[in-house]
Amino acid sequence: MRQHGKLEYGGHAAPQRTCVGCRVRTAKSELLRLVLVEDHVVPDLRGRLPGRGASLHPSLNCLELAERRRAFWRAFRVAGSLDVSRVRAHLEEDHEMSCRTPS
Ligand SMILES: [Zn+2]
Numbered sequence: 001m002r003q004h005g006k007l008e009y010g011g012h013a014a015p016q017r018t019c020v021g022c023r024v025r026t027a028k029s030e031l032l033r034l035v036l037v038e039d040h041v042v043p044d045l046r047g048r049l050p051g052r053g054a055s056l057h058p059s060l061n062c063l064e065l066a067e068r069r070r071a072f073w074r075a076f077r078v079a080g081s082l083d084v085s086r087v088r089a090h091l092e093e094d095h096e097m098s099c100r101t102p103s
Pocket residue numbers: 019020021022023024056057062
């Protein structure tokens with residue numbers, strides 16, 4: 001008897017989003033939602049800010065990839081300047097908290 005993959009998801013799979021940095025699809029809950037506030041990209045920590053969002057792994061690596069690929073400009077459909085310093089600061093803070101290496 002042949003089985004088709006059709007029913008494999010069996011209902012609702014966990015929502016997934018693509019990271020704008022590395023383009024890997026990941027469960028939405030593991031990604032950081034970013035929104036645009038004027039020309040600042042800010043982390044939407046409570047998932048409550050309105051507007052177009054972009055998803056990013058909470059990693060500096062992915063932030064850098066996204067910047068290099070100009071993914072934010074595409075995600076937010078803007079042509080002008082974007083400031084990602086608040087996202088960077090947030091990720092750096094996280095990084096320091098999760099791996100405290102003595103200097
Ligand atoms: Zn990523």
